[in-house]
Amino acid sequence: GENVEQHPSTLSVQEGDSAVIKCTYSDSASNYFPWYKQELGKRPQLIIDIRSNVGEKKDQRIAVTLNKTAKHFSLHITETQPEDSAVYFCAADTGGFKTIFGAGTRLFVKA
Amino acid sequence: DTGVSQNPRHKITKRGQNVTFRCDPISEHNRLYWYRQTLGQGPEFLTYFQNEAQLEKSRLLSDRFSAERPKGSFSTLEIQRTEQGDSAMYLCAGSLGLPNSPLHFGNGTRLTVT
Numbered sequence: 393g394e395n396v397e398q399h400p401s402t403l404s405v406q407e408g409d410s411a412v413i414k415c416t417y418s419d420s421a422s423n424y425f426p427w428y429k430q431e432l433g434k435r436p437q438l439i440i441d442i443r444s445n446v447g448e449k450k451d452q453r454i455a456v457t458l459n460k461t462a463k464h465f466s467l468h469i470t471e472t473q474p475e476d477s478a479v480y481f482c483a484a485d486t487g488g489f490k491t492i493f494g495a496g497t498r499l500f501v502k503a
Numbered sequence: 504d505t506g507v508s509q510n511p512r513h514k515i516t517k518r519g520q521n522v523t524f525r526c527d528p529i530s531e532h533n534r535l536y537w538y539r540q541t542l543g544q545g546p547e548f549l550t551y552f553q554n555e556a557q558l559e560k561s562r563l564l565s566d567r568f569s570a571e572r573p574k575g576s577f578s579t580l581e582i583q584r585t586e587q588g589d590s591a592m593y594l595c596a597g598s599l600g601l602p603n604s605p606l607h608f609g610n611g612t613r614l615t616v617t
Contacts, residue, residue, distance in 0.1 A: 398545075424603035435594065435608040436546065443603055481545045490536070490559060491606055493545030 394419040396484050398494030406502050411469045413497045415482035418463065424485040425458060425465045430496075431478045439480075440467070472501045507532070507597050507609035515615045516585055523581045524593055524612045532597025535578050536606060537570055540592045552578060553600060585616045 395418040405411050417425075423444035428436035442449045442456045442465065449456050455468040469476055482494045506529035516522050528535050533554050538546035549568065550560045554575035567585075572578040582589055592613050596606035 396545075426605050428606075435610050436606075437608070438605040441603075441605060483545075485603065490548050490551055492548060493538075496543070496545050 394422060394484055394486060394492040396482060396492050396494040398482050398497060400497060401495065402498045402500070404500040404502065405472050407472060407474060409472055411472050411476070411499055411501075413467045413480055413482065413499075414464065415466070415484075415494050416462075416464050417484040417492075419484065419486055420463065421486045422484040425456070426483050426485070426491065427456060427467050428481045428483065428493075429478045430481065436481060469499075472499075474501050474503050477501045507595060507607055509593075509595050509609035509612050511612055512610065513613045513615075515617065518587060518616055519584055521581065521583045522585060522614065523579055524595075524614075525577060525579050526595030526609060527577045528595070528597030528607075528609075530576070531599060532607070533575070534598045534600040534604070535572055536596040536598070537578070537580050538594040538596065540594055540611070541590075546594055549580075582614075585614075587616045590614055590616045 398415045426441035429439045430436040440451050440454050442458050453470045458465045479496045479498050481496050483491045485491045508527045510525045536551040537549040540546045550570050552572040555572050567583045570580045592611045594611045596608045598604040598606050
């Protein structure tokens with residue numbers, strides 16, 4: 393079955409700096425890669441996603457890249473703000489059946 | 504607001520007791536998922552439904568766990584003979600069921616087994 397590995401587990405950056413979170417997946421059939429943000433005590437919420445027919449997608453300060461050959465995908469947050477502090481999960485989906493999550497990255501943005 | 508509601512929000516039970524959780528997705532969510540999340544980990548897939556049909560169940564799920572979605576709307580997750588290792592956040596999520604549809608999570612039910 394699918395396995396998703398995520399790193400780093402913890403990331404601390406200064407406000408205004410960029411943050412990068414990387415994930416790898418094992419199932420070459422995976423074709424959908426969502427990213428979720430989970431604030432303390434709250435539910436995971438989708439922040440951005442990418443499908444396997446594109447290599448990059450951007451939404452304001454957030455961008456995702458996908459390398460299908462290497463089975464890597466990454467989340468990039470630019471100009472980080474304290475409210476970006478949360479746990480971020482990458483995930484992989486083989487076509488709408490089930491979504492497998494990484495273990496999460498706890499991001500701290502220091503003011 | 505995703506529209507997915509879960510009850511109860513918290514449940515404390517003694518080891519060996521049975522517990523049941525409920526999830527109410529919005530009507531457009533023909534797929535419904537159950538995940539379990541422990542501290543410091545990502546959501547772990549348990550099972551999912553397409554309308555009322557349970558299509559997949561994780562191999563990690565013991566026979567003490569059972570889920571239903573009798574009319575393709577709300578769903579229940581029951582844990583029999585609870586163990587301390589069952590303590591976790593149980594998350595329900597709905598999706599439109601189209602290929603590559605994101606999950607919309609509820610607020611979860613936090614189970615503590617003493």
